[in-house]
Structure formats: structure tokens, C-alpha cells
Amino acid sequence: MLTLAAAIALGVLIIMERKEKLSLDRFGSSAVLMLLSAAAIGLSVFEVTGAVMTIIDSITDFSKHNHGVSAVIYGSKVSAVIRLVIAGILFLPMLIAAIYILTEMIRKPLERREFERDEAFGARRSLRHANLSIMAAGIMGAVTLIAFLLTIPHWEELVKTVMVMNPFVILFLTIITVGFAIGPIAVFMVLDNAAIITIFLVGSAAAAVLYVYSAAFGTAAAVRAYKSGRINKTEAVICGVLSFLPIWSIMPSVWLKARVK
Numbered sequence: 001m002l003t004l005a006a007a008i009a010l011g012v013l014i015i016m017e018r019k020e021k022l023s024l025d026r027f028g029s030s031a032v033l034m035l036l037s038a039a040a041i042g043l044s045v046f047e048v049t050g051a052v053m054t055i056i057d058s059i060t061d062f063s064k065h066n067h068g069v070s071a072v073i074y075g076s077k078v079s080a081v082i083r084l085v086i087a088g089i090l091f092l093p094m095l096i097a098a099i100y101i102l103t104e105m106i107r108k109p110l111e112r113r114e115f116e117r118d119e120a121f122g123a124r125r126s127l128r129h130a131n132l133s134i135m136a137a138g139i140m141g142a143v144t145l146i147a148f149l150l151t152i153p154h155w156e157e158l159v160k161t162v163m164v165m166n167p168f169v170i171l172f173l174t175i176i177t178v179g180f181a182i183g184p185i186a187v188f189m190v191l192d193n194a195a196i197i198t199i200f201l202v203g204s205a206a207a208a209v210l211y212v213y214s215a216a217f218g219t220a221a222a223v224r225a226y227k228s229g230r231i232n233k234t235e236a237v238i239c240g241v242l243s244f245l246p247i248w249s250i251m252p253s254v255w256l257k258a259r260v261k
Helices: 001-020 027-060 067-071 077-107 118-162 169-178 182-192 194-227 233-242 250-258
Strands: none
Touching: 001 027, 001 077, 001 250, 027 077, 027 118, 027 182, 027 194, 077 182, 077 194, 118 194, 118 233, 118 250, 182 194, 194 250, 233 250
């Protein structure tokens, strides 16, 4: 199962980091931990979404009339319930693992060199955080673009659903059925657009994790650059605030890199 495999991989990497067999001093190791945590959350959301839609389809047999939903559903209802339970159990530990990785990468991204002064060490840490922020924001942009492109083939189904189930039709059916039509309408709209909903949810989950990393690293880079004397307080505050812009947070991090070097 995807979520279980991702959780195991994430756990192994954290254990390796705790035993100092995987050093955050290496940019590659930091990047792997960051990207795997985002992928793990995305896979968990995919597993949950697919399991829920598989369970709904097993009750409604919707896939017999719309083969598009078959791209999302797989396995039996029993296996779907098992996947849902496992993903639900593992989601919180994986989220905690992602938070642990983030805090560790901010707290100790580099090891101090022998006889290295505080200012130089702070500047080097600021540079590392700026690079990680740029990477997180750049991959977040790529994930967002890829998710958008993957939804394009399914726009036609979405338009058809909106045309058939427009607000007036929904209101009319709700009134004449005294509200009982709301459930079936919701099920129809979800399953009819299962692929685009899944892509949106998975892409959003992975992008959200990368956004948090980007904003946190960008802010940490600004703080350390200020403490090392490379920028003044006003510049640090502006860079910290701009670090919360999705994707565009690359710009203050690039500027910080130029000032810190």
C-alpha cells in the first residue's frame, strides 16, 4: 500500500538521521527528507480519496455507467476499507514526522566548522535555508503546474456535470424531494469528476507541505541573515513577510543569497 510504503521510507530516513547516518549538513539529504515528506502526505491523500470513492462506487455501481471513475477506484470494498483505516492511522504520524523534519532542518541545518565565527556560521546557515526555500517553492510551482495539466483532459466531464447539475436543477430537485436529493446529487457530482477531484486534492496536499517548508526556510534565512549582520532589521522583516507568498517566495530568497554570499 502506497501510504504504508511512504511511511516506512520516511521512518527509516528519520531513524538514520537520528543515528547520524544521514547528515542534514548535506544538501542532498535535506532535500530528500523534505521532498519525501511532501510525497508521503500526497500519497496518503491519494489513498484516502481512492478508498472513499471505491467504497461509494461499490454501493452505487457508478463505474458501470461512467468508466472515467475507474482510473481512481481499485480493489474491493474490503480492501478499500483496509486502505482507508491504514491511511487514517498513519496520517498523523507522517504529519508529525514532516514537522519534526522541518524543525530539525531549521534548528541544525549545518555543523559548525572548526574555529568558525558566529557571524560566518550564521551567514552559512542563512544561505542553506535560502537554497532550501528556493527548492521547496520551485518544486511547489512544478507540482501545481503538473496537477493543473493533468486536470485538462477531464475538463469536459466537469463542464458536462455543471451543465446537467446547475444550481437551478439542484434547487428544483432539492425542493421537490424535500432535501432527499442532496445526497445522491453530491455522490453523482463527486464520482462523475473523481479524477479531477483526486488530482486536485493530491496536488494541493503536496503543494501545501512544500509551501510550509518554503515559508519556514525563507523566514529562517531572513532571521539568520539579520543576526549575522548581512541585512538590516527592515530588510529581514520584508524578506520574512515575502517568504509567505506561494512560489513567489523564491524572489526574496534569491535576493538573500546575493546579500549573504
